[in-house]
Amino acid sequence: MSNSTRGKRPLVAEKRSGSTSRKKPTPARKRPVKRRKPAPPRRGGISGVFSRLFRFIGRLIWGVTWRGTLIVALIIGLWVGYTATTLPDLEELLDGRARGSVTMKDYKGQTFAWRGDQFGGVVTAQTVSPHLRNAIIATEDKRFYKHLGVSPRGIASAVSINLREGRGPLEGHGGSTITQQVAKLLCLGTPYDPATGQTEKEYEQECRRSTLKRKIDEAVYALAMEAKYSKDDILTVYMNRAFLGAGARGFEAASQRYFGKSAATVNPAEAAMLAGLLVAPTRFAPTNDLARSQNRAATIIRLMNEQGYLNETEAQQAQANPAVLSEAAAARAGGYFADWVMSSGPEFFTRKTTEDVIIRTTLDQRIQRAAEDGLKWVFENKVRPGSNAQAAIVVMDADGAVRAMVGGRDNQVAGAFNRATQALRQTGSAFKPFVYATALDLGASPLDPINDAPLTIDIPGSGPWSPKNYTNDYLGNVTFAKALEESLNIPAVKISEQVGRENVRTVASGFGIESDLAAGPALALGASESTLIEMTGAYAGFLNGGSSVTPYGLIELRLLGDDAPLMGTGGGIGERVIQQDAARQLVWMMEKVVSEGTGARAQFGGREIAGKTGTTQAARDAWFIGFTGDYVAGVWMGYDDNTPLTGVTGGGLPTEIWREVMMRVHEGLPQTPLPMDAPRATQQVVDAPAPRQQQPTTTEGIINNLLRDILGGGGSNSQPPPEVRGGDR
Structure with missing residues (x-):
């Protein structure tokens, strides 16, 4: 009997989908097993104890430090915020003189003398000559527009210099920014009050003290100003309140006093001379020593060139043509006459005026020069050298x-x-x-x-x-x-x-x-x-x-x-x-x-x-x-x-x-x-x-x-x- 099934394909059930083969199921992806690093073996003995102790102390110090820093920062922030709320409007800070000024004119109406604290009027960072603004920043605070009012780098540098020169860390160089200098000029918001019995000079000395507490208060006040005012506002206050020698308060008064022109029109050489007064107003006043003032201005011109405020050509021109005094400032005519008018006039409009006063006088500057020249000629030609004899003329x-x-x-x-x-x-x-x-x-x-x-x-x-x-x-x-x-x-x-x-x-x-x-x-x-x-x-x-x-x-x-x-x-x-x-x-x-x-x-x-x-x-x-x-x-x-x-x-x-x-x-x-x-x-x-x-x-x-x-x-x-x-x- 023959086998009927031999040579025949085995019978299989047809796929309902019509596919000729079945797709194998994808095996499920296993999650990687996270293996723990084996704990370092604990040291035994004394070294192990000390190691664990040091790690504990380190963690403790770190925890206290960052928490303490956070608390201090919070306190300072609240302090700065509160101080900022007490600051007055900008306009109230621009003229802080305790006294007024007296401007004297000769019988023709030409100004020849100034007395008291001169204030020529408000200038702003926008209205002042760009050369003057740049000279101030180059001289006093080249990072003014970048810091927040306090410069740790500047303070560290100043402390280093003071210690190297044998002074205390807060004596001499202060590392103050322009904002901090404004804080000093404002005396941290404490106005001068004659009723306290303090003289104006004693008041200003008190404002310039350099104790650690004063420095901290100054830094907080500076930060508050940065929070309240813009950089240009702070610079405006500085330019209007700075004392610049010869009784001039503010750069407008100084420019009028020394050059007979507005601070908006000064050239680079004049701007450098004005900015040079900030470090030592009396010493560098051009009416005291013009050559010394010009030398100081030359240094500032170099700084302006190095910091990109003047190109080589502008710097060379400014160096070759230093600023000179106006005719009235150079003459310094009628000093004795002006003092006499001040002493003989009404006290509340002269020696103790709180107003800005204009006095037209009888002085004839031509005759004044004649008197001075005649006296000088006789002493040079008729009196032995070295004589201490004096003379007076009216x-x-x-x-x-x-x-x-x-x-x-x-x-x-x-x-x-x-x-x-x-x-x-x-x-x-x-x-x-x-x-x-x-x-x-x-x-x-x-x-x-x-x-x-x-x-x-x-x-x-x-x-x-x-x-x-x-x-x-x-x-x-x-x-x-x-x-x-x-x-x-x-x-x-x-x-x-x-x-x-x-x-x-x-x-x-x-x-x-x-x-x-x-x-x-x-x-x-x-x-x-x-x-x-x-x-x-x-x-x-x-x-x-x-x-x-x-x-x-x-x-x-x-x-x-x-x-x-x-x-x-x-x-x-x-x-x-x-x-x-x-x-x-x-x-x-x-x-x-x-x-x-x-x-x-x-x-x-x-x-x-x-x-x-x-x-x-x-x-x-x-x-x-x-x-x-x-x-x-x-x-x-x-x-x-x-x-x-x-x-x-x-x-x-x-x-x-x-x-x-x-x-x-x-x-x-x-x-x-x-x-x-x-x-x-x-x-x-x-x-x-x-x-x-x-x-x-x-x-x-x-x-x-x-x-x-x-x-x-x-x-x-x-x-x-x-x-x-x-x-x-």
Whole structure:
């Protein structure tokens, strides 16, 4: 039987899907087994214990540190946030002066002096010259726009430098950013309060203290400012509050002070000089030492070039053309005059003003330069080198308007002792015109005779006093005019005694001599003390026809921004002291002093000049005061310590100084005649003393005889008592 199945394919069930083969199922992916690293074997023994201890301590320190840091950061953040909420609006921070300023202008309206804290107006980081903004950043804080107000890198560098230089870590360099410097300028938000009894200087010193606590407070305040204000706002505060020397607060005031222009228009060289003031305002002020200020500016120009603010060409140009002072700043004119105006004006608008004040004055800068140049010429050409002798000059109009003032040989100063207004000195023979003015006002004539002969007066409590002439000679009978021309002492004393010392004091006081006048007969010889400005003002009264004069320098005072003045002229011509015809005859007599007498060295240019010399006992003071038809000028010369002058009288160096000054003052001016009248009658003057029995027929004769009868004519050689000094030529 055959096998029916052989050779046949096995029967299989057909796939329902029609596929010829079945797909094998994908096996499930197994998760990798995470194997634990075997724990390091624990060390045994002591080393294991210490190892575990150190790891524990490390974890403990780390945990405490990051938690403590977080807490400190949180506290500082809250502190900074609170401080930021207490900061005022930006506008309140721009002018932080405790005092106001005074700007002085000459009679033409040109600024010549500044006093107080100047504030030229607000400048901002956007309105100021880009060169100035860049110079400040390059000099003070080159990372200003990158940090958050405090620079750890800068602080670390400053501490390192301080330690290396042998100082404490917080002494010297501070590493302060501009923001921190603003915090100091704001005194961490504590304003100056005079009611505390603290001076402004003490307040500023307190604000600059460098204790650790102060540094922390400063850093917090700086961070608060960065949170409250923009970088440009902070820079704006800095530019408006920084002190920059010569009384200038802020860069606008400094730019106006030194260059006569706005801070918006300064060039790179000027910007560098202004920025250089930040490190040491007084030391680098160009008005103190221009060369030093220019050298500092050159360093800043190099920094600006290195930091990319100036290219090579711009830097070279700035180095080749350093900044120079404006004409007004360079001249520093009228320092003594400005101080006098400040001291004589109302205190609440001058020395203690809280406002910005503009004062127009009587100063004539041309005449001021003439006074300074004339004085300098004489000391350079007529005085031995190294002399410590001083001199003072006042030039004024006949109405008392002061046109120039020099209070000492060093005229580039402010706040110095002013010998023209503050020095009380004996006047010597410069006082004699008041004696003759009194006699002329009482009816005497310049041609009346007076006997120049030895005289002795018994002074109660002091004993006999015998004045002498400068030459120790006696001229016998001379006219009043001749006696004044030769500055004879005895005729002056006789006339003073006859007309009455009290009358002489009244006339002198009426002309403005306010100092205490001597009570004894030496009054006539200038034993009293006075100031140069008083004496010059009194002589102005002779020129104006016999009326008193109050010297003045202020024409108009107003507040900055106001058109209407708050006050006007504080001086001028006052009441009549002597009759006009007496004044005109006195001027005629004083003209003879210059044309024929002791003041001959004052002559120049063929002009009519009147004046009077004066030399005190032992030549401790030498004077010449005189006038033309245009101006009155007074000159005093002497030593501050009353050392006698050597070989100097009023008719010598003081008169030469007067001539050099007035020659310059009168350049280009037409000839103006003096207001004088010659005597109406001429009388014969007897050369020898008249006999006592002769009956006088003139007022002068009566005066002479009365003097002879009352005072006698002895020739004692006794010296004046120490408290009563005689005058000389």
